Amino acid sequence: MANQFNYPVWNLIRLERDSEIPLYEQIFARFQTGITEGVIPRGTRLPPSRTLAKELALARNTVVQAYDRLEAEGYVRRAHGSGTFVDRVLPEDHQTRARPAPPAPPPGKTALSERATRLLAFHLPPERSETLGLSPGVPALDEFPYDIFSRIAARHWRSRAISQTGYGVGHPRAGLTHQIAAYLAEARGLACAPEQVIVIGSTLQAAALVAHVLLDAGDVVAVEDPGHLTELATFELSGVRIHPVPIDEMGLDAAALPTQADGGTLPKLVVVSPVEQFPYGSSMPSARRQALLAWAQAHGGWVLEDDFNSEIRWLGQAQPPLFATDTQERVIYTSSFNRALAPGLRLAYLVVPPGLVEAFTQAQRVFSLYAPQPDQALVAAFMAEGHLAAHLRRMRAIYRERSLLLADGLQQRIGDRFVIPYVTAGLHMTVRPRISFDDVAAATALLHRGFDCPALSRYCRGPARQGLILGFGNTLTEKLPACVEAVAEAIDAACDGA
Template identity: 45%
Template sequence: MNASFNYPFWNTIALAPDGPEPLYDQIAGQIRALVVDGAIPRGMHLPPSRKLADELGVSRSTIVLAYNRLKNEGYAHGRTGAGTYIEKDLPEDMHRRIGEPSPAPQPPPQPRVLAARGCALMGLPLPSERELGYDLSPLLPALDELPFADISRSTAEYWGSEPWPQFNFSERLGLPALRQQIAKYLGEYEGVPCRPEQIAVVASTTQAFILLAQLLLDPGDGVVIEDPGYPTRTAAMVANGARILPQRVDLEGLCIDRFGPETHDARMVIASPTNQFPYGSTMSMERRLSLLAWARARNAWVIEYDYSSPIGINRQPLASLLSLDADQRVIFIGNINRIFSPSLGLTYLVLPPDLVELFYRAKLVFSCYLPPPLQQMVADIMGRGVLAKHVRRMRLIYRERATILVDALRQALSDRLLIPDVTAGLHLTAHALGPLDDAAVTNAARQRGIDAPALSRYRLQDRTATGFVFGFGNTVPERITPAVRRFAEIMAAA
């Protein structure tokens, strides 16, 4: 197979065969102008003379003459056996044409004018990027334990089936096969009652929160959020004009008895009743029922974010808010990214029936789609039982890693940190027993290959309560204890 012609400038060259200039002069002049304008980068390898000749419909000798002229003028040079290259230093860099005026001084740029929502967003803390090379990262599952053979099989079968209909526009709410599998999984595994028609598939959790803010809130509406909590949820609401109402979380999650007077007219509450991030807390049944009653009294929406409940280690899950909801005011958000990989991006919402058409229209407008091949792959591995098998297998692996992490932390840092047990999820939050600059320790730890985010970066109000969020999902057992020891050394030096 012939190599494709992949140079961006050839189709801008216009030749006049009957013009006053020879063709090679026309070609050289137009290439020179493109170089001076920056359309052809300095140092670029020009296409082989034979290939450019074929593209322009001229003889090869014409291109050779054009290249030679560029070389003679100082715009190109040849490399033996390698072709012709544009010079990195152009004649225009060497001297200024005689009589050419100096460029006039430019006025200082005007300050950017941002919307109030943009200014508010710039003032929020956001999570740092999580690279795969860090030990103890709380945001990653065990990527090396993924069922790659099953994923490869499902993907190959999809592409081998000539799925041409799915190269049309994606299904607005998600592929039917995937929505059916999600509804089955939620009903059988998590006790979340729903029908496939209520499922909407989007490309990320943040995208789900953006849609909720756009469709269910007006600018200035109050939204109760957990404090501490994951920053991107807050940012999604702020960026869409919501008024954030942070409320303190303890080891049983949100407690409406502690809600301040500012929450009286709130239009929405976002809660993670199971394995809240970063505390890992689980709301008691009493608090779940109280939260629903509070929302009912205010006609407020309840967003139940299921952070990572499938990854239970030592506990039995309680009934979801959605299963307890008699008023159809709960919207459930879940994903399988914590089971597989954050790069998957697949997130789903369980909607009240009367909101399905609204979200159908919104996805059409905002193009919140996930590629059909990815949706079909996930549907296939769910339908074959691969996902359930993977969850069962990973529970044992994560239980071992959690035990190693807790033992190592208690042995090395019990005098400085309160280390809890792990009952679910892939992380634990250790609270500092005394004053501590947790952000400085986190930054120093990242320099030594450890990602243990500071608890203070997840707080919006009381940042004096400090600590760290440790993960074990993507750290193999033999690396956990040495990483904890390095972290203890860093804390000792802080």
């Protein structure tokens, strides 16, 4: 199909080669203006990237990156074997058809609370998707033990246990708390009584309970930077102040935390993920763990240990949790069954020091932060019959294979320009550039191709760090070579336009 106007499309492209604006951004902007103003009609076929690159005396990847962005933002569509065409429905069409804005509230009244307004401005990342390739933090859902759970569920409902359909006050909850306490003692070296285990729906509920019980408005919470944004939002909505602490390849360094000598306000709580931290991927060595505990003990601070990756370790000796080595009862421990089994179970738990049990259980009751009783019963039976340990042993071998295949492929394709980590635990790895790199552009291009590889810079509160976060847990082994190629192509295009 020929262009629907009487001069070549590249006549619209006027490049300022001395400008600080990348060339692919200039190409994108010229096309976007021409399309929205109708100069380039809808349905028009754009020239092949190779042809346009030749006419503009540019590298082809520069044009490809501009086309990728036009496609990602909805201005063009690609038809395999036919070319790239201006879409007949543009993003601006959706804007004009959008509902009218609601009427402004009367003077002196506010439609939303200040907390809600802050939440909307937080720019939280989208939920992870099990349907997209390389989505970080998602376990191998095809390997979930459906048959075993089906048998346990059938047996459970045949028992007609009335306690499992009530409020679950008192004894009926003991099944899962006893199993978790026994599991932590055996697998993690963490000794606790079942009464110290508080079963909830997510680790974000754990953060909310910690904020309600231990923090007041205006208190300071030290967090890892880059860090888990939804967790940070949970604390910010509680009225506390966030103090980002930059992390490195060995995780959070207690030496970077404020002290009395600094003259500032001391953090009342430090939130830390010691094993394969998300999103950076670092793990804390023993010396840093002990330094953090010493800081908490010296300054009367609390530590929230988010230990979401320790169960999935296939190499090396796992270090005991901070909770297990804390002699002054300053650590609150949290983990979940999201990665060990499936996120859809919505089952997590806290382990709190004995002196905090009453306060946390009362707060749990007031805010109704519970997990469904039947689901607790199913997982308790699954653990009691030894299935969890067997499932984890099998999954560690699968995750090890997938992580190595992904890392080896990336090392061959982009190892000269990126640091490729060989992780030993968890479900994600973060590749970081040695060169100039636009991680947002690469992540956007990958998302349009069906890959959920978030940009590391989106998780930074301080100076942005560049990188891509890649998950391997829920990506089939046979699909990983194609995933490597897609990531490499997106990185090539982003580096070319940076």
